[in-house]
Amino acid sequence: MISCAAHCCWARSTALGRVHQWDSDKLKVSIEDGGGGSSGAETVAHKVHTFPPLSMAALAFIHHNPIPPRPSLLSPKFKRKHISRIPPIQSSLTPQFGFSDPLVLQLAETLEDSLPSPPPSSLQFSPLQKIRDTSSETLLSTHWPSLKDEPFRFTDTSFIKNSDIYPTSQPPQSLDSLKIIPSELGLTIVDGHIVDSLSNLGSLPDGVYVGSLLNAPLSESDSDKSIPKKVNELVGEFDWGDLFWSINGLGTPDLAVIYVPAGCRVEEPIHLRYYSAEGGNEGSGKLPVSNPRVFVLVEEGGEVSVVEEFCSGDGDKCYWANPVLEVVIGEGARFRHSYVQSQSTRAAHIKWTSVRQESASSYQLVEISTGGRLSRHNLHIQQLGPETETEISTLHLSVSKQTQDLHSILVLDHPRGYSRQLHKCIVAHSEGQAVFDGTVQVNRYAQQTDAGQLTRSLLLEPRATVNVKPNLQIIADDVKCSHGAAISDLEESQLFYFQARGIDLETARKALVFSFGAEVIAQLPHPSIRKKIETQIKGMLDPR
């Protein structure tokens, strides 16, 4: 018996207490990778089923071609592209063949022209070229997302579109003004380019490689696969990307690689510090775009913790950071990912994180996102084997006219997976906005899955807005899944408790707001970062 449910309604709530729910009255279900958009999306799929309106409907997702459990990553023959599909379509957008968006094409050309072509490589093959080829192909038929496209329904990217976008210069300018002192183990990436002089790679264990792909060590013998070869096999295999994924693919000057060999445990966390030195001043309309791209490969039994920090530099410059992180976690490996974003409040930040988890692997993400005028995180986690563990904790903070967006998809195709997702957002400004779209797809073979998702939002000012869409798509019939969403102001009874003990209302509010976010901050694995973030957030919430 196949029982499944799809919840495809957006709950939109403003601080005035109104909640609107949009139910698509005809749920169009497309059997596509990561599909599930409502109204208006005519996706090219094998079958489109239209169902009469049912509340809490049980819909039958019928796979036209049941996707077999994915075999190991390392045999490149099974590319999803070969399973009867039409050439890669951006699931988010309406593919109309032969249609190209002139703005996108223009941007693609500018990016191509800015980079040396073909990319420098000492090998016969070039992973970077492979990425560029795939990206340029898709860019031909992708248009800039508008508010009519489901994934961007509440995220307004028009200010990026209307700016004068140009790629950052290479090599990066004005490094000294940033005053970076490389203290922790890791890489410094400025404007998308790896800066070796400011990176500190002293104490890495043997076999671990962190750095640009160009400098990756080649193996002596032919039988052993070298790092670049492994990377080459794995990059670019991603069919759920959107325009921004492809822009990064086309425009990235270099690929940073973090490689952890089998069984190796890296004790110290590896820091990836991203700076944006170049930026336009407000009102100039200029928007330099940087496309840093990092590939992480953790082989069987390896363990590593990576901290990505997007720093603001000085001043409130306008720039667009468009990073991509691709992670492949081998069997039984552990990858802990901390992602801290505190960029300029006039900047655009659109990040893609694509994670592929082999069996028995573990992925933990803690995200604290406080900066950016528009900050969007697209997270895609693909389960490639049974018994995986996935934990996602995210905190979004919007203290001025900011939009904080998290679109996450967890695709489970194998049994006994465990996942927990906790998303918290605080909107403390009347023009601030937070968006959350969390999808968990439990497909047919993902039996005995234990998946939970919880999103809680705090609206502190009138007219602050939050749009949340928790989304569970379940096809398997022996699973334990839950999801919940709550949007509220601070609780009266708790505030009164503080007052009844002599603590004034303002202090009480600050304490309660901070403690709301503290649950996620406490998940950060490294105490030094935790302290830094706590101080930073306290300062943001309490500008005195």
Added chain:
Amino acid sequence: MAVSASLHSHGASPLLSSSFPSSRPKPSPSSTTYLYVLSKLRAVRPLRLCPSLRFSSTAVKATTLSAIDPSTTSPPGKDGKLLLEVKDLTAVIAETKQEILKGVNLTVYEGEVHAIMGKNGSGKSTFSKVLVGHPDYEVTGGSMVFKGENLLDMEPEERSLAGLFMSFQTPVEIPGVSNADFLNMAYNARRRKLNQPELGPLEFYAYVCPKLNDLKMSVDFLNRNVNEGFSGGERKRNEILQLAVIGADLAILDEIDSGLDIDALQDVARAVNGLLTAKNSVLMITHYQRLLEFIKPTYIHVMENGKIVKTGDISIAKALEKGGYKAIAER
């Protein structure tokens, strides 16, 4: 809300003599029968001094309020200052405007222990919440004066800093804020008011540990979040710990005995008795006589239908146990 202009008669019964510490209920001006009943009661009631309180048995000092009716004299035997005076307090639920308190009169002097008993729904908890300024209730008439200050003009935090403490019947959970932080914040708020330097976390820890020991609570309790995952008894102990840390001139204990086992009750009662001095007072709300055996009350009031209808001493509690509230009402 204007403070009522004249002082109502202090139950000016000629039966009051200097050897009796008399009760302080405020009879409504019209009911002479009530006065009669009360005076009868006073005549019959034996003198009872609470052994745990330290009274100095000298003449009464005059009250601090103005416009004293010449026929009233603060009965001698009471030396404490007037702490709380509630006159004809009426209050409604803010949302529904339903009247809950219909004219409550109560006076509490320093060093006294008062107990309020009454049926469910009679307004006992509402009375205590109105005293501390809960936003769910609105005062529609009458006055509340605490240490000479009009409570109606004060915000809840100001009332608390003035020395009014309430232990909640159902304390709320505050996940994310640890007990240590919460107590520290409250204590520092007090210190700030008294223009004393605030205590940092370490010094505060040194200050709070002995109090934890008195209440037989373990130290790791401080790291837990406020009331998160606490059992009923633990929450009540937490309330008393807050009272011990912050201190109060008038502590209102709303059903402190509910949910406590006999040992926990003894610990809590011991702590409360230890905090009692000639300078501060306690107002307990309870249903059962058991608590009153540990914390001996000076006066017991019976509340019914939003008013205090009877005042007496421990004999009331015994009568209630025997015959229920009906027995009291008939008397």
